[in-house]
Every structure is written in structure tokens, then in C-alpha cells.
Amino acid sequence: MRFDTIILGAGAAGMMCAAHCGGRVLVIDHAKAPGEKIRISGGGRCNFTNLHAGPQNFLSQNPHFCKSALARYTQWDFIDLVDRHGIAWHEKTLGQLFCDGSSKQVIAMLLAEMDRAGAELWLHTSLRDLRKTETGFEMMVEREGARYDLSSANVVLATGGKSIPKMGATGLAYDIAAQFGLHVTETRAALVPFTFPDGRFKDLSGVSVPTRLSNDRKSFDEALLFTHRGLSGPAVLQLSSYWHEGEAIRVNLIPELPLFDLLRERRQSAGRKALTTELARHLPARLVEYLSTHIPMRGNLADQSDAALQALTDSLSDWALTPSGTEGYRTAEVTLGGIDTDGLSSKTMEARDVPGLYAIGEAVDVTGWLGGYNFQWAWSSGHAAGIAIAGRL
Secondary structure, eight states, X not given: XXXXXXXXXXXXXXXXXXXXXXXXEEEEOSSSSSOHHHHHGGGGTOEEEETTOSGGGEEOSSTTTTHHHHHHSOHHHHHHHHHHTTOOEEEOSTTEEEESSOTHHHHHHHHHHHHHHTOEEEOSEEEEEEEEETTEEEEEEEETTEEEEEEEEEEEEOOOOSSOGGGTOOSHHHXXXXXXXXXXXXXXXXXXXXXXXXXXXXXXXXXXXXXXXXOSSOEEEEEEEEOSSEEESHHXXXXXXXXXXXXXXXXXXXXXXXXXXXXXXXXXXXXXXXXXXXXXXXXXXXXXXXXXXXXXXXXXGGXXXXXXXXXXXXXXHOEEEOOSEEOGGGTOSEEEOOBOGGGBOTTTOBBTTSTTEEEOGGGBSOEEOTTTHHHHHHHHHHHHHHHHHHTTO
């Protein structure tokens, strides 16, 4: 069977690309349903983009690569698409946009756009062989026990990265890229919780606190969540993308709180109160209890000198911790690294040295922050490849 374009992967980027390719398009995926990451995202409501999405919110060995695609198909373009399909949405925090209803609405929207474009979708389909020919590509796929020989002028790699393998994620895109001579940068889990040995924070499991979490490269002001394995929450997930094995992180538990001045004032008006009792007015009581075994905070407020209060404040605003690692691809929301952007056109997403081969979405070395940015990259890169392919038909 002959197609103009075969897209490997029925995720966010692949479906967006299929809706814009033109010609005869086939999307294949080994999963039982399309858009599985869309379905589970945002607690089932899909954080589908971010109002503030821009190149500054993405990591890549080439920080300029994402600029063209993001500029040509912006968050406002996707919001317009969502509105045209009558999907109600709301802003949660920090520009994050979610469906009022279900993430399945976004999947249905993309399927409708694919249907409008005449694209075919084959699920339960696995790639068995792929090779380049003078006129494009030939491949063998297996679908529900039967094998099919397919050919196309274009192949789009939209199979994502390695994150969440229980949903079927693999390194297929990287293997195919390497097969055709494209370099793949080092990959690792990103937007992922930190782990600590010996259940260090198990007694604090479930406690959440606003923090400023930082290392030498980046700082994020968001919530931190203690878990029985270590640390999670938005601040942790964000910083994990900028963290390297063995590095310390800095935790500021009082980023916007003038604690030293507040404690001095309370020392005058409520000096007989225990220092830990006063701290529990500003921090979760379980956290104060835990910290009291590591930081001097005995006695009443009246017993504390200015120097002691300053030392306490300094400790709470600069708590150094060294994670033993992360939870890895098992829980990572995205893969950092991927197909090297040096081998791709930033305008079309086509491989420079392999005409007709495109790479989009998470498969590429472009990784967004937490909060809808990675979906926006999927929409933008998928659109860029689709428009480029359509322009050549």
C-alpha cells in the first residue's frame, strides 16, 4: 500500500501533524488507543498549553531551535482550535490551561481534525522493518497478527521518548534516527521526583509547602511535596530537568516570608510561647517537628537572641539536600534530550541529510517546563512538519 506520508506515533505531535499533511496519510501506533499521554495528563483534564509559552521555557543543546515552530503555531492558535471545537477550559495557575471537562475532549478534537483531513489511523500496529528507497521509504508493519508492506514519500517520527514505559514508551525514534545517521543526544528522565535513601522523608509523606527550589543553574518558586520516596511537587519536577547526579539542591522554605522580623515582633508580644509553636503558624507542624531534630529551635521565643533567630531563618531559607537520584522514566513526565536538532531543519523538522524523514515532539532534543509547555511543543512541531509536507505535494 502506498501513502504520501506515514506517521509513526498517534500521540499529540503525530495527530497534529496528520491533520495538516495533506495527501494520503497513515498514522500507526502499537497502543490500543490514540493519545494516551493526553488522556492521563493534568489529572485527566489535560494541561494542553500555557499562556506564557516561549523559547525561554524549553531546554535543548540548541536553545534557538524551537523558536521558529513556536512562533509559527503559538498557544493562541491552539486555543483557537480548542474554542472552535467548543471545548471549555480554564486557567489554573501560572498560565496553565486545562479542560473544564475531560482530556478525552482534546483527543476527540484531534481525531476529528485527522478525519477532516482524510488521515487513516491504524492501532495495534508495530513496525517490523523500515528502509530508505530512491522514492521514499518502505516498511513492514504487523497489525493484529497480519503483516503489511507499506511505502511512502515521507516518514514522521512521532513516537515520543522513554518516559512512562508502562504506557508503551520506547526508544524507537532514537533507534530509527541512528539507523539513518542522525545523532541522538544523551537522554534522561525529566520532570521527575527526587529520591533519597532510607526513607528520609517518609514521616513527612503528604506534607506540601510553598518553596523556592534552586541549584547553580535555575530556581523555581512553586510547591514542594514530601513523599515516602523523597521529594515531588511542581518545584521539584521543574528543577529535576536542570539537575545532575550527585548535585545538591537548595530549599528555601520561607521564600516570601519575613520570618526574622515576625519572630522578633512575636518575641515581644508572646515571648512565653515555644519557638516551635510559633514556627508552626508559618510552616506545617509535621515539618517543624522534623526540622527540630536537625536545626536548633529549643526553648521559648523570649529565650532567642537576634543571632539565634537569624541563624534559624538562614537555615530555613537555605536547606541543602543532595538527592540520591530520581524515580526515572517510570514516573517522568518527559524525556530530556533526544534526536539532535543539528540534524534537523528548525522550520520544517525534516532531517537535513535524509529527505522525507521528519522528527517531531518529545523525540526531538527539545524539552519544556512543567505546565503545558511540552504539549505546545507537540502542537507547534507537528504543525511545522505537517505544513512543510503539505507544501511539497
